[in-house]
Amino acid sequence: MATTAARAAPLPPTERREALIDVFLDLARRHGRVPTTSEIAGAAGVAEGTIFRVFPSKDALQTAAVEAAFCPASARRDFVAIDRSQPMRDRLVAFAASLQRRIRDVLDLMGALGLSQPPPLHQHAACLETGRHVPSEPSADCAALHVDLFEAVLDLVDPDAITVTPHQLLHRIRLLSFSGSHPGIAHGELLTPEEVVDTVLYGVCARPGPIRD
Incomplete structure (x- = not known):
């Protein structure tokens, strides 16, 4: 499981979205699997609920991350x-x-x-x-x-x-x-x-x- 990071500073929704995408991609590549929301939140230094204030679901985060990676x-x-x-x-x-x-x-x-x-x-x-x-x-x-x-x-x-x-x-x-x-x-x-x-x-x-x- 990813090590819990220090609590992240508040970010505007667009910047938080980009930060969560970056964390998702980094964890997926390093661990060779889809990361859990707990791992994403820990690495990003946010509560799990923060993810769902930016994305409607984990699938939506994954879709956005894939689009960003292949752009x-x-x-x-x-x-x-x-x-x-x-x-x-x-x-x-x-x-x-x-x-x-x-x-x-x-x-x-x-x-x-x-x-x-x-x-x-x-x-x-x-x-x-x-x-x-x-x-x-x-x-x-x-x-x-x-x-x-x-x-x-x-x-x-x-x-x-x-x-x-x-x-x-x-x-x-x-x-x-x-x-x-x-x-x-x-x-x-x-x-x-x-x-x-x-x-x-x-x-x-x-x-x-x-x-x-």
Whole structure:
């Protein structure tokens, strides 16, 4: 059972909602199962009744937590924050590392909650502005905003240094990041971000001369 935290300071409903979502996700990933309301309250430093003043039920909290976890806004925030002044390989390693963290978080959560596939993705302009999920009804702009997630990192690539398009390069890094981060697919031999990027950029064959970054 989670250790009881110090009593949390009062928060506005929106902030309390976000705090409870964060606690739910942290406990689920760490313990590999759905946390109890007692564990959530203890880790959040609130009384159990506080949970139900913010969410109508534990299921509602779980649904909100899953939506927040799968919203790509935080991933986009991390991608945008990558230092563009670095050499291209270093930029792409940072991209792969961010991808792998997200992939492992998602896999851990799916395992803990018994999910066989991700939920439908609902993201809106407010999510992009804040860098985290903002609850709202699905709308026609969702698909376009999710495309923007990938468009936000095209400038990590120097087009003149590669023989494919930047989108194709990033797509391959994403595919190898996923397979190299999944214990079942990788048979326990997980790939580091450096291995992912170097495999995509340079392959594994010995080369006669220096490799241009």
